[in-house]
Amino acid sequence: MAFDWDDMRVFLAVARAESLSKAGKALKLDPATVGRRIARLEDRLGAALFAKSVQGYVLNSEGERLLAHATRAETALAQGAEELHGQAGQLSGVVRIGAPDGSANYLLPQVCAAICDENPGLEVQIVALPRVFNLSKREADMAITLSRPTAGRLMAQKITDYKLHLAATQGYQDSHPPIRRLKDLKGHRIIGYIPDMIFDKEVDYLAETGVDHVTLASNSVAVQVNWVRQGAGLAIVHDFCMPTLPDIRRVLPDKVSLTRTFYLVRHLDDKRVERLNRFAESFIAGVRREVARLEELANHAT
Incomplete structure (x- = not known):
């Protein structure tokens, strides 16, 4: 059975976007046209490829099987195009x-x-x-x-590996009780991740400090760093962020030093x-x- 590669492109776009409108935007086609192309492909294959609902288009088992083949074909075409254009020089x-x-x-x-x-x-x-x-x-x-x-x-x-340390601005440390031991952290405001939005166990940094409560929380490192920058509290900070924080100082570096x-x-x-x-x-x-x-x-x- 011969296939129109344009139909495969439409299929791939819908499979990745899980939406006719989003796929249409990526393909520069209106959603109705995308929907007709998917219906035509399913008719030619004699099988439904998506579970369709008001929430969008989600691949079913038949669609998942086709996705694996379509992705390999897409990769092969891209590789062939690169070879024909002789991309041995600059990347594009x-x-x-x-x-x-x-x-x-x-x-x-x-x-x-x-x-x-x-x-x-x-x-x-x-x-x-x-x-x-x-x-x-x-x-x-x-x-x-x-x-x-x-x-x-x-x-x-x-x-690469990278380092992280507990840190706060010098201004914060000067205006709050001294921190000489880990147990002294209990008297300080802690900045960290929203507990139920930790997306990888490797970012559960505070579990290694014994701190069990975060006062200022965000799922964004940038937000956490900006709180530290403003002197709002202490946080586990990537060492590669520290040069952007002019007043930051490590806290208990001999006791809180992480490698990821x-x-x-x-x-x-x-x-x-x-x-x-x-x-x-x-x-x-x-x-x-x-x-x-x-x-x-x-x-x-x-």
């Missing part, structure tokens, strides 16, 4: 990266800008969200994670896509250098 096209907002705010802007400086035809999109990205639905081409994935058709490369790891995760079907391989190589090297540079600055400042 769009690369979308999903990342927790700590790295997205304090590391990736300068790293990605440097890669784009060397590759003027390249466009980089950073999706900064504190959650796990679904690479099978192509929410991103690659994602930074804090844990190595254990399921799915994914491949992971270790980027960044991984770069990609879909296994992209393993042979040379453009993404080359970008990943430059990206990993850039993040490693930037973490080392910023942590060195933090060590000299505190």
Whole structure:
């Protein structure tokens, strides 16, 4: 049975967006046209591909099976196009990266800008969200994670380890009771994650300090850092954030010192896509250098 690749493109867009309107926006088609194309594809296949409701379009088991094949075909076409255009020189096209907002705010802007400086035809999109990205639905081409994935058709490369410490501004410390032991933290305002929105066990930092209550909470690292910047309390802060906080000082560094790891995760079907391989190589090297540079600055400042 022959298929129109345009129908596959529509199928992939709806599978990833789970919405006719969102898929239509991505494809520059009106939702009614998208719906007709999906209906035509299902009619040709003799099988429904989606569970349809007022909430949207969600792949059923038949749709999941087709998605795996359609994704591989999409990857093969992209690889063929790259080879025909001889992309042995500069990188081009769009690369979308999903990342927790700590790295997205304090590391990736300068790293990605440097890669784009060397590759003027390249466009980089950073999706900064504190959650796990679904690479099978192509929410991103690659994602930074804090844990190595254990399921799915994914491949992971270790980027680098990084350090975190308990910290507060000098102004906060000067105006509050001294902190000499961990138990002294109970008399202080603690900043951290909203407990039921912790998206990865690796960000459950305060569990390692014995603190059981957070007064100021956010699912965003940027919000937490800005509270620290304003002298609102103490928080576990990435060392690579500290150079942006002029008055920050580590607290109990000999007792509260954490190490975590960044991984770069990609879909296994992209393993042979040379453009993404080359970008990943430059990206990993850039993040490693930037973490080392910023942590060195933090060590000299505190």
